[in-house]
Amino acid sequence: MIKDSEFITSNEVPGPTKEEIRCLLLCKSEVSSEDIVVDIGCGTGGIATEFAKRAKKVIAIDKNPKAIKLTLENLQKHDVDKKVELIENDGVLAVKSIENIDIAIIGGSGGDLDQILETVSSKLNQNGRIIINAILADTKVQAVNKLKELGYKPNIIEANISKGKIIERGIMMIAENPIAIIYSKL
Structure with a gap:
């Protein structure tokens, strides 16, 4: 796993998805070296970078040109840029141009989650997997209902990660935002 501190970041682009969450995504996705992975809403490219180390190919999508640039920088830094195709476009339009998807990871939907899920579902290969990361309660409910x-028969887990900070009197636990991971197989 790549440490969070090893990613290039920017205040203008969200991410990277925290290390512990990336670890859960890898586990729940059951990614293999034969998989084509699509990362929708790639942000800084944390997920795309981790999956590129394990999958056959990753397609990273974001409509923000700054996110695409930052993702490329992180892919190059971790020497996996040759395994990733970057698409600067709206998630729905980008997914329509992709023929084969084994794993779709949706981290950002721009309010188009239903349309993205419909489009992804029509493009999934046999035994394909869908994973949605959600921080908003509304998104969690929407994702489960749409699946x-x-x-699909969706599963949902919520991760509440806290990291210890050593202070003079002991260890203070500092909580990260809780995140739900909704996942399902075709």
Whole structure:
């Protein structure tokens, strides 16, 4: 796993997805060296970088040109840029141009989660997997309901990560934002 501190970051682009969450995503996705992974809303490229180390190919999508630039810098820093295709576009439009998807990871939907899920679902290969990261309660409910509507049996976990900070009197635990991971297989 790449440490959070090893990613190039910017105040203008969210991310990277925290190390512990990336670890859970890798586990729940059951990624293999034969998989084509699509990272929708790639931000700084933390997820794309981790999956590029393990998958056959990653397609990282973001409509923010600053996110695409930062993702490329992180991919190059970690020497996996040759395994990743970057697409600067809206998630729905970008996914429509992709033929084969084994794993779709949705970290940012720009309010188009239903459309993204419909499009991804139509492009998934046999045994394909969908994973949604959600911090908003509304997004969690929306993702579960849409997956059920599309015929999936969604699973959901919520991770509440706290990291210890050593202070004079002892150890102070500092909480990160809780994040839900909603996942399902085709």
